[in-house]
Amino acid sequence: MDRNPHSALAQTWTFFRQWLKNPRGVAAISPSSQQLARQMMSELPRGARRVIELGGGTGVFTRALLEHGIAPADLLVLELNEELHQHLQRHFPQVHVACADARDLARVAIAHGFHGETPADAIVSGLGLLSMPRQTQRDILGSAFDCLQPQGRFVQFTYGPANPVAREVIEELGLNARRGSFTWWNVPPATVYVYSRRVSRAIKPRSMR
Structure with missing residues (x-):
């Protein structure tokens, strides 16, 4: 995994070019910062071994997950x-990388062995x-929660301080939402949120559509 300045500049340009093509589909104008990546990693459950990443982008979080100790074979990355x-396939050839919509995660997870048992x-x-x-x-x-173990966490970042998930969605799915750290050193500044199941209200598996 190349970490030289030329590689970082190339990643930024790749990301910015995709933002120019589809500003609504690509939420930011530049990749996430290393500080934000560290904050996201700090919210992983202790001893986490198998991880799914949604919206891999240029691989900032993918690289951070590997450096955190997640084995390539235990990492599944979705990028639409x-x-x-x-780009992700070239730079992380040993990681499971799928071109797919996050709404289809359950099917993709089954295909890559990140579901069921x-x-x-x-x-x-x-x-x-x-x-x-x-x-x-x-x-x-x-x-996502169909693919997580009972005590699993969904770690999300958002721009600004507000919870990015609607209250109605949190209530319907029976989730807890916790605000984590905030960083000014991202463009734009970002906040980390962590979602988990409520112990007293486990989510029933949904039938596959």
Whole structure:
């Protein structure tokens, strides 16, 4: 994994080019900062081994997860943008990388062995949930928790201080939402949120659509 300045500049340009093509689909104008990546990693459950990443982008969180100790074979990354998907495949050839919509996570997870008896310990998300319709949020989070073990965590960042997931979605899925750390050193500044199941109200598995 190349960490030289030229590689970082190339990643920034790759990300910015995709933002120019689709500013609503790509939530930021530059990749996430290393500080934000560290804050996201700090919210992983202790001893987390299997992780799913949503919205891999240029691989800032992917690289951080590998450096955190997640084995490539135990990491599944979804990226809907085809150019960014190809970028991830080139730079992380041993990681499971899928070009797919996060709403289809359950199907993708089954195909890559991250479902059923081998669920993920955590999901790290770089998706722009704040700008998504409520039903899309519900579909993504519902599918995500179908792939998590009972004590698993969904770790999300958002721009600004507000919870990016609608209160109605949190209540419908029976989740707890906890605000984590905030960093000014991201463009734009970002806040980390952590979602988990309520112990007293476990989510029933949804039938596959």
